[in-house]
Amino acid sequence: MKPAIVMQTDFTVQTPAVCTMYGVCQMIDPTLRIFDNTHDIPNFDTYQASDALIQIVDFWAPGTVFVSVVDPTVGTDRKACVAKLSNGSFVVTPDNGSLTHVKKYFGIDEVRTIDETRNRLESTKRVSIFHGRDLFAYCAGKLAAGIITYEEVGPLYPVETIIEHKIIEPSIDGSKISGMIETIDPHFGLVASNIPSKIFTAHGIQDGDTVLVQITHKNTSVYEQNVTVQPSFGYVAIGQAVVVVSENSKMQIAINQGHFKDTYGIDCGPDWLITFEKTS
Amino acid sequence: MKPAIVMQTDFTVQTPAVCTMYGVCQMIDPTLRIFDNTHDIPNFDTYQASDALIQIVDFWAPGTVFVSVVDPTVGTDRKACVAKLSNGSFVVTPDNGSLTHVKKYFGIDEVRTIDETRNRLESTKRVSIFHGRDLFAYCAGKLAAGIITYEEVGPLYPVETIIEHKIIEPSIDGSKISGMIETIDPHFGLVASNIPSKIFTAHGIQDGDTVLVQITHKNTSVYEQNVTVQPSFGYVAIGQAVVVVSENSKMQIAINQGHFKDTYGIDCGPDWLITFEKTS
């Protein structure tokens, strides 16, 4: 069976843009299966594109063709590429930071520039503002359909030159476990660190324990409170903060049926640091 | 042909959550067809989850596997179940009120607890906050793919013990026909009662008649006006209220090209009662 195509963008579905990406793929091969990750990535935010991608890659079969289009410099000389991941899946994307997390946490084996002379929709060659449709969806469709091999995408370039956002790695200082805020959920207000839950386990922090949670933005304290660690939200009262293991097995803070992110004005990225320290 | 999977949640599609549910199903069987009901159910609102489900079950073929995940107490001891409906379709859901309407109006023949030891995604067993992906989508995928039979979902439990929201049944008192506000449409502002249109017919209320419509919230009057009954919105002037038969064949009030719900601040549920009485 041909691999699925999974698309994510910052286009929203308020306009016909995403639908034309589906159509381009379906014209190449009407048997292609197409699915959506979110199209609500914040506009132009290549960090969050990267983070949205790492959250899904492991839940799709090897060989899946991911298309990620957050592309503020579309039509300029930024690279358009297809990365081959460590499990044989592909990411078709501008090389603009959107590959940061899959490179660091999942592994990229090879990366190729898309050869526009053969892997670009011919009929719209005068349009330079919509590579999502004309280049990325089109190339992804040909790759998923088996019309081109990965080698036929275009020339290889060094994986080490892929553009990456700055990531503050988790670190341990005595009883303090620190990291950055990696993911924010704009809907439920969940705030996740990049600290794997196994670090908590390794340091003997268990469900029922209390940890002092400190969040800083550019070294200014934004949040500092003792919070209980639990398996899930419903172990604390509605409105109470709780530390849980996130869906990606990182340590996360939330308010049960509340909105931690908006309550405290939290965002994600390397300017946002979080520290946990067991207090009881 | 394998049955379709139809998903509804309160996750929105702003985050990657729903996409991982698709992926889990596709990894089980890439031939599975997956469709979406709304993912914009108000957060944690199991009443509206239940109502969203009853609005679609009759428009999907018998055997369809519905997945409903509005799950404020995920990871606690609330039951995770698969209900078998009277037409042979299935609902995979937390047992938390989300089955109220299908049980009352459509019929549930059997219900089984999901056996987590065999029907849960193994790779994320340390994550307790995302049963939508790890338990409900996974179990639904196996059921739809035919990898497990319904009997292999887990042990039966009594249908009578399914958790239900309070429903105020329609009643007739002389010329007054009363019920509760069952459904509100946040987009077009439609406000639907749970009074079947056939009750209107049985009481001789026809298109062109005028009815006094009274809406109360916890016994306080919120709306009381004479409104004409018509086949559709466009039979009255733009901005005028109209009583019509809803898409689910219940009696509904609306404003032609307006927003009845927001204009009068109406919501749904057993605290919201509506009465119709023919005046001319």
Added chain:
Amino acid sequence: MKPAIVMQTDFTVQTPAVCTMYGVCQMIDPTLRIFDNTHDIPNFDTYQASDALIQIVDFWAPGTVFVSVVDPTVGTDRKACVAKLSNGSFVVTPDNGSLTHVKKYFGIDEVRTIDETRNRLESTKRVSIFHGRDLFAYCAGKLAAGIITYEEVGPLYPVETIIEHKIIEPSIDGSKISGMIETIDPHFGLVASNIPSKIFTAHGIQDGDTVLVQITHKNTSVYEQNVTVQPSFGYVAIGQAVVVVSENSKMQIAINQGHFKDTYGIDCGPDWLITFEKTS
């Protein structure tokens, strides 16, 4: 392979409405492939429905069955029709202006009224407010599945009588090139004229040139500035206006990583005119 069905509405996906349209099609034939254009067309706005349609028709294979449901007068005597386009694709829609652009720019070969006696869902015949599900999706499903031929949709009527919105055609007056604002993108704030890029080319306007852009609403000036013409947004500084070729090969104005539409309060339609004049 059976043609795809592509749906657009003003229903949003906040409610179960669109899901029931999928289900009706899937009950007719579970092998039908169904895709979505936007469901966020502004409520009741048949001009924007028409514009959303023209943006996608050329990116879907000939024979595709488009379903467009922006239907403020549903259930009244407005015509329900299926138009056959010049490439053999179909549009199933109320005849209420939604066909304006495909008729003018793409070509409609034939149009037929939908015969409700044979091409309407029987089970909901008492419901008059949801032709999207009961008539348009149902008829589209039968047509795409090959259960009915196009001839069996219903009787022909003259293409010339199709209801059309007023369109101000592009015109040239000396060095001034004028047209109307055809498309606005509510998300990225792009504002596109109906002036094909080839008119710019024919008049010697090239990337790097500067044009005076004038926008008027009902003859009142809303915007008048010199703007550079470039291949894409990223050729100007963030926050700066730029004229580019739109995804539909029309001339478009935008602000790089800004929101031209909201910044200047622009909308689309025949009351909104735009003029470009080369100044350097």
